Amino acid sequence: MRKEENFTLKNELGLHARVAAMLVNVSSKYDARISFEKDGIEVDGTSILDILTLACPKGSNITIRAEGTDADRAMKEFARLIENKFGED
Numbered sequence: 153m154r155k156e157e158n159f160t161l162k163n164e165l166g167l168h169a170r171v172a173a174m175l176v177n178v179s180s181k182y183d184a185r186i187s188f189e190k191d192g193i194e195v196d197g198t199s200i201l202d203i204l205t206l207a208c209p210k211g212s213n214i215t216i217r218a219e220g221t222d223a224d225r226a227m228k229e230f231a232r233l234i235e236n237k238f239g240e241d
Contacts, residue, residue: 163237167208184220
C-alpha cells in the first residue's frame with residue numbers, strides 16, 4: 153500500500169528537534185517506508201537530522217509518503233500529530 157498526503161504545519165515553532173523526534177518515532181514503529189518532502193527535497197522519515205534539514209517554520213507545506221503494509225496507520229498518526237500541533241500551544 154502506498155499513501156501520500158500534504159500537510160500544513162500549524163504549531164508555532166514549526167518543525168523543530170522535538171517535533172522531528174516525534175516524526176521519527178512514528179516512522180520507525182510502523183512497517184512502512186516513510187519520507188518527507190518540502191520544496192522538492194525528499195528525506196528519510198527515520199533520520200532526525202534529515203528531517204531537520206527541511207527547515208520548516210509554521211505554515212510550511214510538507215508531503216508525507218508512506219509505502220508498506222502499515223502505510224495507512226502511519227499516515228493517520230501523522231495527520232493526528234499535525235492536527236493537534238504536536239501537543240504544543
